[in-house]
Each structure stands twice: as C-alpha cells, then as structure tokens.
Amino acid sequence: MREKTSPSSGAVPWLVRPSARSWHCAPAPAEVRKFHASLPGYTPTPLTELPPLAEELELGRVFVKDESARLGLPAFKVLGASWAVHLALAARTRGPVTLVCATDGNHGRAVARLARLHDRRAHVFVPQDIHPDTAAAIAGEGAAVTRVPGPYEEAVRRADEAARAPDAVLIQDTAWEGYETIPGWIVQGYSTLCAETDEQVAAAGAAAPGLVAVPVGVGSLAQAVVTHYRSRTTTPGPALLSVEPESAACLLASLARDAPVDVGTGETTMAGLNCGTLSSTAWPVLRAGLDAAVTVTDTDSARASRDLAALGVSSGPCGAAALAGVRALLTGDGAGERRERLGLGPDSVAVLLSTEGMAANPHSLP
Incomplete structure (x- = not known):
C-alpha cells in the first residue's frame, strides 16, 4: 500500500x-x-x-x-570510494590508471584524494552550477577538473565517455544498465x-x-x-x-x-x-x-x-x-x-x- x-x-x-x-x-x-x-x-x-x-x-x-x-x-563519501578504488585497482595490476568520476562535490573530492594516495591520476567532471570553492577543493587534491555545460547527469555522461580510454576506470556512485559492479x-x-x-x-x-x-x-x-x-x-x-x-x-x-x-x-x-x-x-x-x-x-x-x-x-x-x-x-x-x-x-x-x-x-x- x-x-x-x-x-x-x-x-x-x-x-x-x-x-x-x-x-x-x-x-x-x-x-x-x-x-x-x-x-x-x-x-x-x-x-x-x-x-x-x-x-x-x-x-x-x-x-x-x-x-x-x-x-x-x-x-561520508570516502567510505564508498575507498572500498571501490581498493577493489578496482586490485583488478588493474599493470600500467597507469586514471580514476574518472562525475560529482557535485564530495564524491569527486574523495576519488581525487584516493587517487593521490594511490599515486594515480584523477579526472573529475562537474556540473556547470557547482560552487567555485567546491571545484577548487577537488583540484586541490591534484585532480584534473572539467566543468560541464549542463547538470549533474550530463557530467556523469561525460565522465563515462572519458573512462572508455584504455588507461581509465570509472569510479561512479550511480549505476545504470551495464554499469553496476563499481x-x-x-x-x-x-x-x-x-x-x-x-x-x-x-x-x-x-x-x-x-x-x-x-x-x-x-x-x-x-x-x-x-x-x-x-x-x-x-x-x-x-x-x-x-x-x-x-x-x-x-x-x-x-x-x-x-x-x-x-x-x-x-x-x-x-x-x-x-x-x-x-x-x-x-x-x-x-x-x-x-x-x-x-x-x-x-x-x-x-x-x-x-x-x-x-x-x-x-x-x-x-x-x-x-x-x-x-x-x-x-x-x-x-x-x-x-x-x-x-x-x-x-x-x-x-x-x-x-x-x-x-x-x-x-x-x-x-
């Protein structure tokens, strides 16, 4: 009911x-x-x-x-990101890896922090209306930050496209058909x-x-x-x-x-x-x-x-x-x-x- x-x-x-x-x-x-x-x-x-x-x-x-x-x-976002990055990197034992995600703030900063701690690169896509201080905090963790002309959902789409590169892995906190494991x-x-x-x-x-x-x-x-x-x-x-x-x-x-x-x-x-x-x-x-x-x-x-x-x-x-x-x-x-x-x-x-x-x-x- x-x-x-x-x-x-x-x-x-x-x-x-x-x-x-x-x-x-x-x-x-x-x-x-x-x-x-x-x-x-x-x-x-x-x-x-x-x-x-x-x-x-x-x-x-x-x-x-x-x-x-x-x-x-x-x-709290680092709890999920840390476990996912731990498992994702364990499955990628060779070569460089760039951690890619979309965010409206906290998830992206967590992924960027983890990339730095694991000596990896991070590329974070953010929506156009993200606060400049939030974007700066993500960049301050050493990540490349790309501002997308659209809402959060468009940032997710762009991150998914970027993560199709052979040296990239998408660490996204939302699932869709075909992307459920991480x-x-x-x-x-x-x-x-x-x-x-x-x-x-x-x-x-x-x-x-x-x-x-x-x-x-x-x-x-x-x-x-x-x-x-x-x-x-x-x-x-x-x-x-x-x-x-x-x-x-x-x-x-x-x-x-x-x-x-x-x-x-x-x-x-x-x-x-x-x-x-x-x-x-x-x-x-x-x-x-x-x-x-x-x-x-x-x-x-x-x-x-x-x-x-x-x-x-x-x-x-x-x-x-x-x-x-x-x-x-x-x-x-x-x-x-x-x-x-x-x-x-x-x-x-x-x-x-x-x-x-x-x-x-x-x-x-x-």
Missing part, C-alpha cells in the same frame, strides 16, 4: 509504505568494515545525542551521526557507517532505532541503509525515511508512480542531493524496503543546519536535510497521523544521518 499526502492544509509532500518492513535482503560483506578499520587514521565518526531535539520532536532519544570529519574529508562496491562501502551506528546506539544504552532518516541524491546511501536494516530477519527494524530537496525529488516521484522517474532539477543549496535520476541498482531496493519519503526546502535545511550548529554538530545543507525531513513529518498539522503511520511513540529512538559538515558545502549558511 502506498499513500501520498498532498502539500495542502498544512500537510507535507510525503509517501508512506507500510509493507516495507516485511522485506528482507542479503547483508553487505563483513570484510568492508575490516578494510576501513585497517586504513590509517580510521576512527568511527561521532554519534551525538541531542536531547533538545528529542523534546522538540516528542521522541524518547534523538541521535545524529556526524559525518563532518571522515578519514580527513568533510563527508557502484555496487560503493554502496557496500557505506555499510561501515551503519555498522558503527549500531554499535554506538547500543553503547549509549538506547533501544534499537525506531526511525532512521537519510538524505537522498541518486539513492546509493539510502540503498546501503535499507540493505543494512532489511538484512535482519529477527526484528522488523526501524522506519526508514528518505529526504530530498523539493526541487530534485526523483525518489518520491518514482515511489508515487511505482516506476523510475527522471525529474528536471532546479537550483538548491543542497547541492549533493541535486540529482534528477536514481541509481538503477538503488531503485529496486528502495522500492521494496523504504518506509517513507519526504521533500524539504532550502529554507528547511538552512534552519536545520543552524540549529545543529548551535547544538555542536557541524552539518551542511545536505546533512541537515535529515533533521528537516523529520521535522516536516513529526511536527505541525497532521503530525499525529504521520507518527502513527510510521509506528513512532514518545519513547521511540531516532537516528539522523548528517552526511556532510559545513566545510563540505560552500552554500552552508552561518
């Missing part, structure tokens, strides 16, 4: 799917976490409890997974974030989460989150909520139609979520195992970013979207019905995935 609530009479654009928690899948490989733990400088990112948010949202406990400093970079490795890499969260929630003496909120661009992180929680067969698991910019809500549109939908994207400060096409491998997992989807505005994410900063958590617009989405559902007109549909009560535990720090996104507001 699916239901979409229209954005009228104080309601919010959202969709809920009660059957999602009955779906199960295979887990990510256990060796991913072992690989990350072996990297120099690895340490789990903080899981910060924020009682003021629990009070505001009328929940038992609220935690924020803070990805503002992950392996020396200000976002994006699958990237999704596996994100599983470390989920495993850390489990351990940290337990260490805090909290009950298992009743709600996990994840920002969505092409859907790869959400795919990892759904895979992690729906690979458990002993418990129904938490409600899993996706959050997108209202100007780039390809997942919400796809769930509403029950088929992949490409959408035109507009301008948004949530640059890392400004994607109009879902990863082809993410879609079937999200269709089957995601409980709910919601969209938020730039104003919503900016407010959430400021509020998290005041509570000691550095979160850019993309990362703060998780809080903005939970606020949209759990406060205001109709909140009681939405809580009931998600199975949330006053003792429920929520985990918000803050995927980037303010330093990752020049659009962040003070």
Whole structure:
C-alpha cells in the first residue's frame, strides 16, 4: 500500500509504505568494515545525542551521526570510494590508471584524494552550477577538473565517455544498465557507517532505532541503509525515511508512480542531493524496503543546519536535510497521523544521518 499526502492544509509532500518492513535482503560483506578499520587514521565518526531535539520532536532519544570529519574529508563519501578504488585497482595490476568520476562535490573530492594516495591520476567532471570553492577543493587534491555545460547527469555522461580510454576506470556512485559492479562496491562501502551506528546506539544504552532518516541524491546511501536494516530477519527494524530537496525529488516521484522517474532539477543549496535520476541498482531496493519519503526546502535545511550548529554538530545543507525531513513529518498539522503511520511513540529512538559538515558545502549558511 502506498499513500501520498498532498502539500495542502498544512500537510507535507510525503509517501508512506507500510509493507516495507516485511522485506528482507542479503547483508553487505563483513570484510568492508575490516578494510576501513585497517586504513590509517580510521576512527568511527561521532554519534551525538541531542536531547533538545528529542523534546522538540516528542521522541524518547534523538541521535545524529556526524559525518563532518571522515578519514580527513568533510563527508561520508570516502567510505564508498575507498572500498571501490581498493577493489578496482586490485583488478588493474599493470600500467597507469586514471580514476574518472562525475560529482557535485564530495564524491569527486574523495576519488581525487584516493587517487593521490594511490599515486594515480584523477579526472573529475562537474556540473556547470557547482560552487567555485567546491571545484577548487577537488583540484586541490591534484585532480584534473572539467566543468560541464549542463547538470549533474550530463557530467556523469561525460565522465563515462572519458573512462572508455584504455588507461581509465570509472569510479561512479550511480549505476545504470551495464554499469553496476563499481557502484555496487560503493554502496557496500557505506555499510561501515551503519555498522558503527549500531554499535554506538547500543553503547549509549538506547533501544534499537525506531526511525532512521537519510538524505537522498541518486539513492546509493539510502540503498546501503535499507540493505543494512532489511538484512535482519529477527526484528522488523526501524522506519526508514528518505529526504530530498523539493526541487530534485526523483525518489518520491518514482515511489508515487511505482516506476523510475527522471525529474528536471532546479537550483538548491543542497547541492549533493541535486540529482534528477536514481541509481538503477538503488531503485529496486528502495522500492521494496523504504518506509517513507519526504521533500524539504532550502529554507528547511538552512534552519536545520543552524540549529545543529548551535547544538555542536557541524552539518551542511545536505546533512541537515535529515533533521528537516523529520521535522516536516513529526511536527505541525497532521503530525499525529504521520507518527502513527510510521509506528513512532514518545519513547521511540531516532537516528539522523548528517552526511556532510559545513566545510563540505560552500552554500552552508552561518
């Protein structure tokens, strides 16, 4: 069953799917976490409890997974890129290799950093509206940066073309027909974030989460989150909520139609979520195992970013979207019905995935 609530009479654009928690899948490989733990400088990112948010949202406990400093970079993307580059280079034992990708920021910087650490070249394609400081950060890692006259999807197309050279390999965090293996490795890499969260929630003496909120661009992180929680067969698991910019809500549109939908994207400060096409491998997992989807505005994410900063958590617009989405559902007109549909009560535990720090996104507001 699916239901979409229209954005009228104080309601919010959202969709809920009660059957999602009955779906199960295979887990990510256990060796991913072992690989990350072996990297120099690895340490789990903080899981910060924020009682003021629990009070505001009328929940038992609220935690924020803070990805503002992950392996020396200000976002979670290096988890997926490092695992994928490790496997890709292991398969290319001879000759020079150039790592190629498209990005709207954090993924490209992660690939560029890994290329430098592995003494390889990197070529990163970026959309025309990328912030100059973001492009400069990627170039500062030693990568060649090509600005494409078009949106993110055009940058992906150009990167794919460039990666057809014999000495190049495409390290892209979105999949399409015929290109699934490396994006699958990237999704596996994100599983470390989920495993850390489990351990940290337990260490805090909290009950298992009743709600996990994840920002969505092409859907790869959400795919990892759904895979992690729906690979458990002993418990129904938490409600899993996706959050997108209202100007780039390809997942919400796809769930509403029950088929992949490409959408035109507009301008948004949530640059890392400004994607109009879902990863082809993410879609079937999200269709089957995601409980709910919601969209938020730039104003919503900016407010959430400021509020998290005041509570000691550095979160850019993309990362703060998780809080903005939970606020949209759990406060205001109709909140009681939405809580009931998600199975949330006053003792429920929520985990918000803050995927980037303010330093990752020049659009962040003070």
